[in-house]
Amino acid sequence: MPVLAGAEPFAHDGSEDIGVLLCHGFTGTPQSMRPWGEHLAAEGFTVRCPRLPGHGTHWRDLNGTGWTDWYGCVDAEFAELSRRxxxxxxxxxxxxxxxALRLAQQHGAAVAGLVLVNPSVTTLRKDAAVLPLLAKVVPSVAGIAGDIAKPGMVELAYDRLPLRAAASLAELWRLVRADLPRVSQPLLLLRSAVDHVVEPINAKIVLDSVGSEDVREVVLPDSYHVATLDNDAPLIFAHSVEFATRVHRDRAGEPA
Structure with a gap:
């Protein structure tokens, strides 16, 4: 299947000091991360945003992939950035x-820090318990894309939720939750006050369970789930630049 226009991966070669790997969401595409990536590039950072396997073409392609494919993609990009x-x-x-959390769990101090926007590690949906069985007989259900408060803003994502892929995501959630104490890197978590996709319990689980000492939570007052395309996007961009710059200086032993 051809890649949807606007769903292409993007990269920018900037500073050899700071590199940022951007990871988009389930059924989404790099389009939701592009404004963030452009802001980081303008700040001089080196940026990579891959298109995860099965994304940006047709939802049926996503059902042919699983969490190991998505993780393998970002892991390879992380290795490339680490060399640079x-x-x-x-x-x-x-x-x-x-x-991002899984990369931190697997790579330890090689990951300088994490910025998470409405991260997911579980769901409270009652049908989640039967998802593995349901996925064997129902290919997809109505999608979750486009949860944006800003008028006129559109997320390029599937309008269907592929259930086999969703069942694989649930497996990843279980692994990540179990290993959250292994996350010790500086962490900035930004969550929307109103999110119709990821419940507030997700941020609480992450913040209560990670082993990081440098942790900050920022509530986004005027955005829904896809906050990187929403009203609070400038707030996300500014906080993330400040965070990465500060942490890099601390690692290098430079004065603020």
């Missing part, structure tokens, strides 16, 4: 936040 930059940060939205 002194401090590599991972920024993720929704499932991208899940993948």
């Amino acid at each position: 930059c002194g401090s590599v940060f991972v920024f993720g939205q929704s499932m991208g936040g899940t993948l």
